[in-house]
Amino acid sequence: MPDDRQPDQTAPAVVGPAGAPAGSGTSPDWRAQQGDQLTSAQGVRLPDADHSLKAGPRGPTLMEDFHFREKITHFDHERIPERVVHARGAGAHGVFRAYGNAAQWTRAAFLSGKDAETPVFVRFSTVLGSRGSADTVRDVRGFAVKFYTDEGNFDLVGNNMPVFFIQDAIKFPDIIHAGKPHPDREIPQAQSAHDTFWDFVSLHTEATHMVMWLMSDRAIPRSFRTMEGFGVHTFRLADGKGGTALVKFHWKPVAGIHSLVWEEAQLAAGMDPDFLRRDLADAIEAGAFPEWELGLQVMPDSEDQMFEGIDLLDPTKIVPEELAPVQPVGRLTLNANPTNFFAETEQIAFHTGHLVPGIEVTDDPLMQGRMFSYLDTQLTRLGGPNFSQLPINRPRVPVNDMLRDGMHQTAVHTGVAPYLPNSLGDGKPQVADAKAGGYVPTPRRIAGPVVRESPVSFEDHYSQATMFWNSMTQVEKLHIVEAFTFELGKCYEQPVRDQMLENLAKIDAELCMTVAEGLGMPTPSGVATPDGKAELIVGLDVSPALSQLPLKPGPIAGRKVGVLVDDGADLAGVSKLRDSLESEGAVLHVIAPHGGMVKKGARSEVVERTLLTTRSIEFDAVVVADGAGSMTDRRAITLLEEAFRHCKAIAAWGDGANLLAAAGIEADAPGVQVSEKASSAQRKALVRAMGMHREWARLPQLLEEVVAT
16 A cells, blocks of 8 residues: 655654753764764765775775675664564654543652643554564554653553453463464464464463453454553552552543454455554544543552452453443543654563552562563663663653663763762762652562462453453454354364363353354353352453444544545545545545546546555545446455445445445445435535444345355
8 A cells, every 4th residue: 555654844853861952063962864974883974885895896895894894784783683572563652641630549740740741652562473464463452651751751561452361470471482373384473363372272261351352353453543452450559648549551542442354454464564553653644643541440459459359460350340430530642653663663662660659560460470571571672781771761850770881881971989878979879768759669568378379269260251242242242253263263173172162162152152153063062151160250241341332423533535536526526525524634535547636627636546556444434426436447346345345434426326336335225325416414424424433234234145145
């Protein structure tokens, strides 16, 4: 697909390491690529960029060519080790604005100060795939936010799913080894549809709840902009007055929750493997800034750290929103793309241990392990302990840490006393108590026998998986069944499929039976029960908040509409449609059989997409203008067929209806607006249909057609 980016009109302000304006002239300056002349890395001006130094025009290259050796050596070392997980990512800069109501729970200034604004950098990612894998694979998505607060950096390192596969970090290498490509062939890439993954999760039943989320539409988001985020773990907030509360963090997308359908995800992986990162960058450049509300689920900080029978230290469990409502405490807005992907998106270093006063961790065994792992991995990826000096990782507050030397040390330290106490450095730096803004953890008793065990409450692996299934609409249940059937259909070891069907039977009999039928396998004997541990069932039977289907239309800012036109089409109607969509923050793209311009009389429109360079996956709605109804290019019909099959909004006016008919789309089908002329009523109906994301009422009709054939 074409790249919609426009050249930057303004350059961002350049600041130095401490936030001050960067230097000029001969003073030190951390910026790269200054001056008008080509130089070596040492600042020596160079006369030639195209020829190595040789002994004569046809002679051998000389070892004394320091420019050649420096250039090639640096090129040979341009790449750093990619992340073991979350290697494929995209990021953006933004700002977080607090509502101020969180002051009742935490002293953290960036949350508690009314209208306090904090710069952020957000990185979205997939878990399993390499840097070169596709964006739209079925996978968990990382949702990591670095807050550059006035009290130091705080990292909220979460996912787009509120639970995880395992309860204890010691098993993290196992789940990742199982999910990664098979070690003998290094396939399949960025997929869980293979034997080793399903072998692990079928035997490791604490993963059952997470697997339900992974098989749902949450695993194939339409956009990072329409994706929820979760802190996963339970955190402790401290108000600075002795009060504490246990909380879970939620990111709620202002644009609503919206996913791809499976065929779209597969098409996008081939047609545009950068689908999600392109969508994010395009939206920001178009001024349709992605936004999320940060919300807290607040629970009492009880001694047993339980809530309504739910163990808050178990990362495979959620707290249903019906039991603890999500209370909005601020808004995140992403408003700037990175200047350089490597320097920012690739080199940003997140760590669950980057905390600020007022936010603390709990004894969740998965979280405790992450407190070690995130710091440890940066030492390899970023070449040593000084990764916090990279511009993207630098705090926006003064740093005086007494840390010295090491690989990639770029700070020039002064003084002779990097230790405390000292008299040679006037006793500085001084330690800070809580009154001076120091990070002082809440005192709490820690005692117990040294054991390798989990609490009994961790043994319930099925009840919340059943609640998730019960909370889905029929459309979402259909997609979950199809996902299980596809994934297990890619497993070739029969014992793996047998064991997984046994697990599904403990979630829901209908789910198990339908998947077994799709696999051509017998349904396991027995009745669906929560592992025979009724006393461990927690939460609710149904949580409507788990369904992502909207009840009313949401905003369409950043959405794309493709309009099929040809020479002689009603360009005046196209212009009015563009005005209507742009007033809602959406974008219209003109699609034609050829590039250049399309014309009708004195009017003309730039062709932004041709039938050769686009596909239905790019658009949230497709419209056929009057005058394009006689188009004979099969690719136009394919585009409409796919959009209809994917339950997207479709419209046509005038003879545009003829092209719908050629694609087998009836004018009175759900989510299809057809009129004789371009009209305000039709445009409003199109906006409303887009706000609902999909026209799922069309799905049963398609199913009936499949059965009939």
